[in-house]
Amino acid sequence: MKKTLIAVASSIAVLSLPVVAEDMPGMKMDDMPMEGMQMEQEAQQTPTAKASGTIKAINMQKGTITIAHGAVPTLKWPPMVMGFKATSEQLGQVKAGDRVEFEFKAEGMVATIISIKVMK
Template sequence: MKLTLIAVASTIVTLSLSALAEDMPGMKMDGMEGMQMTQDVKQTPVAKAEGTIKAINSEKHTVTIAHGAVPAVQWPAMTMAFSATADQLAGLNPGDQVIFEFRSEGAKATVVSIKKMK
């Protein structure tokens, strides 16, 4: 008798959960038309900073820059590596003072533009 009750209770729970899952596609999304479910990399804000190039790694396509505080992304002054393309690194050398724009995604930052300061 106990096994029958357990089997019936398990079936009822399973069917209830299945019925709830079927209701999900019918959820009303009124007022949520502008909401995106995924974050597009192109929409990540671009931040600007100034700094001094400490190192360039052409093989890994990175540039290490000691930069000042970046209020746009709430970063303190620090020295860190940024991903960059070969074209962006062309003509740059350690010791150059630069102004640059970048996008930050988690622990990875990518240079959008970089120019030597005069």
């Protein structure tokens, strides 16, 4: 009985060892696109949100735009005035006082404009 228990316990221990890609034939960690996988996971964790609002200020040097926007249900945010990171191209498309619709991603305390369009 003891020999059977030892044999079963040994089998379980061996089967529970992690399999490392480097131990698998034809697989090398260097060949695996780990960065792409990580970025894909991050993209899935950070939802894209949509909002509309009025541009209050643009800071070309800092690459930011301040928008007074309405509620953002996707993120459960109330209406507020806040700054967003934006590209110089995006900043050049708008001016203070414009009513805009925009998409953005929020990561922690940093929100980044993905697209922005002046409403007519």
